[in-house]
Amino acid sequence: MVRSRDDFVIAFRSAFLKKKAKDKFSLFTLIIASIVLLILTNLNLKIINNLEKGLQDIVYRISVVASIPEKKIQDYYLKAKDHLAVYELKTKEENLYEKYNAEKLANEYLISENNRLRKIIGEQQLSQDNIIAKVLLDRESPFLNSIILNKGSKDNIELGMAVVDDDYLVGKIVEVNFLTSRVILVTDINSKIPGxxxxxxxxxxxxxxxxxxxxxxxxxxxxxPKINDDLNIFTSGIAGIFKPGIPIGKLKFDNKNKIFSVNFFSDFTQLEYVKVLISNKGDENGQK
Structure with a gap:
C-alpha cells in the first residue's frame, strides 16, 4: 500500500517537473482553487450557498434563453404544418365542390333533356301520326335555310311531310336518304306556304x-282595314301541301310600307328535336 502511494507521488512529481514554468503555475493555481472550493463548500458558509444559488439561477436563465429559438422554430414548424394541412383540406374541398357542381350541372342537363323527351314522347303517344327526329346540323346561308334530321326512309320519312316544333310549323321534308333527311325551313326564300x-x-x-x-x-x-297585329296565321291545307290548322306565326303590319310580315312562333336557333307529321300525306293523297 505504501509502495503504491510512493509510486503515485513519484509520478505526480515527474509530471509536475516536466511542465514549463507557466504550465506549472496554472496547474498549481487550479489545484489550490479546487482545494479552497472544496473546503469552503464543506464549511457550508452562507455566502458560498448564495453564490452557488446565484450561479444556478444564471445557468437556468441561460438555459431558458437558449431554449427560446428552439421553441420558436418548433412553433413555426407546427404553424406551417397546420397551415399546409388547412390548405390541403381547402383544396380538397374546392375540388370536391367543383366536381359536385359539374355533376349537378350534368344532372340538371340530363333531367331537362329527359323532360323534353318525355314531353315529346308523350305527345307522340297521343298521336301516332308523329315521328320524333333529332336535328343533326343546320345549313344556313343568307338566303337558304335548312336542317338535317336523323330520320330517313327507313323510318318511313317521305318528301313533302310537315315538320313542327311544339306544334308550330318549322318546314317540310325536301330530301330523303336512308338514314337522314333534309328540311327546308319556313324562313327559306323558296318556302311558300298557303296560309x-x-x-x-x-x-x-x-x-x-x-x-x-x-x-x-x-x-x-x-x-x-280588317287585319291587325293580334291575328294569327295557320296553314290552310290548300293543295294538300300541309294539313290545315298548323300554327305558323303572328301578323305584324308595317304601316309605312303598307306590308304585312309574320313573326314565326318557332325559334329556329333552338331546334333540338322536331316532329315529322305523316298525316298530311294521307290528306294529300285524299285530295288527289
Missing part, C-alpha cells in the same frame, strides 16, 4: 325572306 288568317278566314301565302320573319303575299288591299 289562312284567323278568325277572319282570309287566305294568303306566307313566304320566307331568309331572315327570322316571313312576308304575307297575295293579300288584297280591301282586307287591310
Amino acid at each position: 289562312i288568317i284567323e278568325p277572319l278566314g282570309i287566305h294568303s301565302i306566307v313566304s320566307g325572306s331568309g331572315k327570322n320573319e316571313g312576308t304575307v303575299e297575295y293579300l288584297k288591299e280591301e282586307y287591310y
